[in-house]
Each structure stands twice: as structure tokens, then as C-alpha cells.
Amino acid sequence: LYMLNSVAVQGESLRFSEQGLVEVTRSVLLPLWNSLSFLSTYAEIDGWEPTEANLAVEKTNPLDRWILSHLQGLIAEVHSAMDFYELNKASAPFVDFINLLTNWYLRRSRRRFWKDGRGQDKMSAYATLFLVLRGLSKIIASFVPYVAEGIYESLRREDDPISVHLDNFPVVDEKSRDLGLEARMDLVLKAVNMGRALRAKHQLKIRQPLQRLFLITRDPEAQRILNELDALLLDELNIKELVLTENEEDLVRLSAQANFRVLGKRLGKYMKEVADHIKTLDLKDIRSLQDGGSVTLCYTDGEVTLTVEDILIQRLQREGLLVESSGNVTIALDTELNVSLIKEGLAREFVNKVQHMRKEQDLAVMDRILIRYKSSNIVDEALSAFEDFVCTETLCEKLILEENLGSDWDINGEICTIKIERMNLTT
Numbered sequence: 380l381y382m383l384n385s386v387a388v389q390g391e392s393l394r395f396s397e398q399g400l401v402e403v404t405r406s407v408l409l410p411l412w413n414s415l416s417f418l419s420t421y422a423e424i425d426g427w428e429p430t431e432a433n434l435a436v437e438k439t440n441p442l443d444r445w446i447l448s449h450l451q452g453l454i455a456e457v458h459s460a461m462d463f464y465e466l467n468k469a470s471a472p473f474v475d476f477i478n479l480l481t482n483w484y485l486r487r488s489r490r491r492f493w494k495d496g497r498g499q500d501k502m503s504a505y506a507t508l509f510l511v512l513r514g515l516s517k518i519i520a521s522f523v524p525y526v527a528e529g530i531y532e533s534l535r536r537e538d539d540p541i542s543v544h545l546d547n548f549p550v551v552d553e554k555s556r557d558l559g560l561e562a563r564m565d566l567v568l569k570a571v572n573m574g575r576a577l578r579a580k581h582q583l584k585i586r587q588p589l590q591r592l593f594l595i596t597r598d599p600e601a602q603r604i605l606n607e608l609d610a611l612l613l614d615e616l617n618i619k620e621l622v623l624t625e626n627e628e629d630l631v632r633l634s635a636q637a638n639f640r641v642l643g644k645r646l647g648k649y650m651k652e653v654a655d656h657i658k659t660l661d662l663k664d665i666r667s668l669q670d671g672g673s674v675t676l677c678y679t680d681g682e683v684t685l686t687v688e689d690i691l692i693q694r695l696q697r698e699g700l701l702v703e704s705s706g707n708v709t710i711a712l713d714t715e716l717n718v719s720l721i722k723e724g725l726a727r728e729f730v731n732k733v734q735h736m737r738k739e740q741d742l743a744v745m746d747r748i749l750i751r752y753k754s755s756n757i758v759d760e761a762l763s764a765f766e767d768f769v770c771t772e773t774l775c776e777k778l779i780l781e782e783n784l785g786s787d788w789d790i791n792g793e794i795c796t797i798k799i800e801r802m803n804l805t806t
Contacts, residue, residue: 754795
């Protein structure tokens with residue numbers, strides 16, 4: 380896969396890198412294999428089997444319909460590239476697809492698998508993940524044959540061929556395609572990626588909840604889509620409230636600068652004079668340019684008509700806000716923290732440490748635990764306020780405040796000693 384995704388398949392020289400192999404394994408193959416392990420683990424817990432009836436369950440969740448639609452697009456794209464033996468063009472799309480599957484679909488769907496019972500939404504999640512992994516194993520069989528075979532064998536039903544390499548390449552099911560849904564989800568992903576980048580840039584952990592996300596777009600359709608899928612957006616960025624607006628000036632002060640790279644050749648010695656005029660453009664002029672209009676400026680020996688490509692729009696953010704723009708979308712994070720948000724951030728950080736300890740102690744997915752902890756007053760208050768959340772997330776039966784001989788952890792600057800014990804619920 381490393382070689383197929385390189386210039387080597389185009390007959391060009393490649394400096395081989397073992398680190399490249401490690402990176403492909405880490406970022407592509409392991410997440411894919413972990414997706415299979417996730418499905419196998421929870422299917423065994425719930426006794427789910429890929430029967431015809433279970434696979435035919437109606438897929439009403441937009442996440443399910445979105446990933447199944449993307450799978451059909453992937454089949455078409457890989458098939459087209461393979462028809463012309465363009466191996467690099469065939470492998471790149473499924474690498475991107477695996478990223479969407481593991482870093483968006485599966486992460487956003489985990490809680491659906493954790494639900495009690497066998498509700499329709501949970502059964503739909505099982506069926507969707509099974510169908511996607513089985514279809515993906517057939518698509519990647521020519522590129523990573525052993526990984527594909529391992530996935531296929533784990534999912535093979537009695538009437539399937541004994542090997543993925545004896546099965547047919549998937550055929551596009553046009554009825555499962557929903558290009559409109561793909562476009563809507565792509566817009567949400569764009570906003571999410573902007574929010575993640577903004578948090579990372581300013582070292583704001585995702586585990587720290589924020590009160591408001593301002594989302595600015597003058598596109599009515601984009602506003603409708605983002606409002607419709609706001610729950611995904613807010614949950615992914617750990618924010619309480621979405622504020623949609625088309626007035627960017629409510630959050631930032633807009634100003635214009637000359638795009639010297641574009642205007643320099645046209646204006647020559649008059650460049651500085653025009654650049655000074657551009658700095659004086661008001662909000663009305665800037666808005667006109669953003670909407671596809673033009674502005675005419677006069678200089679010593681003539682005039683120049685400007686479009687939006689001729690200027691660079693500067694945004695001075697309001698105090699307490701972090702702002703990021705891309706295309707027709709601007710987002711702003713309200714970074715002001717109240718006591719409740721601070722306590723919830725501490726509780727989420729505590730959950731993260733306990734989950735790490737569960738992994739270190741090799742506890743089973745469904746093992747119930749008892750947690751003993753000792754920390755500062757603010758951490759104790761946070762855990763008391765969010766006890767139900769902490770216990771649900773960590774499968775904790777009892778949360779006990781007492782001295783213990785556990786491990787010391789840094790909980791957002793507060794030292795917390797934590798000890799976890801597996802509980803035997805049969806006694």
C-alpha cells in the first residue's frame with residue numbers, strides 16, 4: 380500500500396522509507412483492523428449475527444446512509460481507476476474512505492453500539508458497519524490481500540465464497556447513493572475540522588466543553604444544513620450551543636488589504652497608491668466584493684476595477700472569541716469558561732484517566748469497576764456534579780472519595796490519586 384500510494388507506480392524514483400511503512404500501518408491498516416475488532420467485540424456481547432433479516436434492517440440514521448453512499452462512490456472510483464490500471468488513483472480513495480470510516484462514522488456511532496437492548500438504531504449500526512467492512516474487504520483485496528482476507532474471513536457467511544479472492548468485485552448500487560446527503564455531511568465535516576484546528580491551534584482540549592459556537596455563512600442552504608445537523612457538530616466539538624448568523628461583523632471587524640501578488644503586475648509603480656486606497660474600503664464595499672461584485676478605485680493616472688481576488692480580507696476577532704474562516708464559512712469559539720464548564724471539563728478529564736487505567740489493567744469492555752479517588756475540593760465538586768456521567772462513561776458501580784494507594788494524575792492542574800478495581804457482580 381505504501382508503494383502503491385507513491386510515485387513509484389508512475390515509474391518515478393522513490394527514496395524508500397521504513398518510516399513510511401510504519402505510518403501507513405499506523406494511520407490506515409491498524410484503524411481499519413480496529414474497526415473489525417470493534418464490530419466483533421460488540422456483536423459477540425449482543426449476540427448479533429449477520430442474518431438476511433438483520434442486514435435488511437431499515438437504515439434511517441443519516442450516518443448510516445452517508446457511509447453506505449460513500450461506499451458506493453468508492454466502488455465506482457476504484458473500478459474506474461482499475462479499468463485504466465491507474466493503481467495510485469485506485470488506492471488513494473480507499474485510504475481516504477478508511478479515514479472517514481474510522482475517524483468520523485465509527486467515532487460518531489460508538490454510543491449506538493453501547494446502548495442497552497436491541498433497538499432499531501443499534502441494529503442498523505451493526506448492519507451498516509458489517510456491510511461496509513465486507514464491501515471494503517473486496518475493494519482492497521488487490522492492494523492489501525492479507526488484511527483483506529483477514530477481514531473477509533472474520534465476516535464470511537456460510538454461503539459466501541471461501542476467500543475474498545474468489546468473490547466478485549462489488550457492483551455500484553445506485554439506490555444507496557445519496558449525493559445530497561454526502562454534500563451536507565461534507566459541510567458538517569468542514570466545520571468540524573475548522574473547529575478542531577482552532578482548538579488545537581490555541582491548545583484547547585476537546586474534553587473542555589465550551590458554551591457557544593458561532594457559525595457565520597451567508598449561504599442560506601449552508602445555514603439550513605448546519606442547523607439540521609447541529610447535534611453532530613456540537614457533540615463532536617463538545618460545545619453547548621450553536622449560534623447561526625450571516626453577519627460576520629457581529630463577531631469580527633473586517634478590513635481589506637491589497638493582494639500584491641495579483642495586483643502588482645497590473646499596477647506597477649501605482650501599486651502602493653492603490654494599496655492605500657484599498658485599506659480605506661468600508662464594510663459595504665467588502666461585502667459587495669464578497670458577493671461577486673466589483674469596486675472601482677481611482678489613482679493618479681487612471682482607475683482600476685477590483686474583484687474579490689484582488690484583495691485579502693483581514694478579520695480582527697473580538698476579545699474572548701477564536702475565529703477561523705474557510706471559503707463561505709466562518710466559525711468562532713466562545714472561550715469564556717463559567718464554573719459549570721470548568722467542572723465538566725474536570726469530570727471529562729477524570730474519565731479519560733480512568734479509561735487509560737482500564738486499558739492498562741487489560742479490563743474487558745463490559746467489566747464493571749469501583750473507583751476510589753482523592754483530590755482537591757474543585758475536583759470533588761466536579762465529580763459530585765457529574766457523577767452519573769462519570770459512572771456511565773467508565774462503567775463504574777461506585778465512586779468513592781477516600782485516601783488510596785492508586786496512581787497520581789494531573790487533572791487540568793489538579794493532582795488526583797485514582798485507584799480502580801474490577802467488581803465481581805455475581806457475589
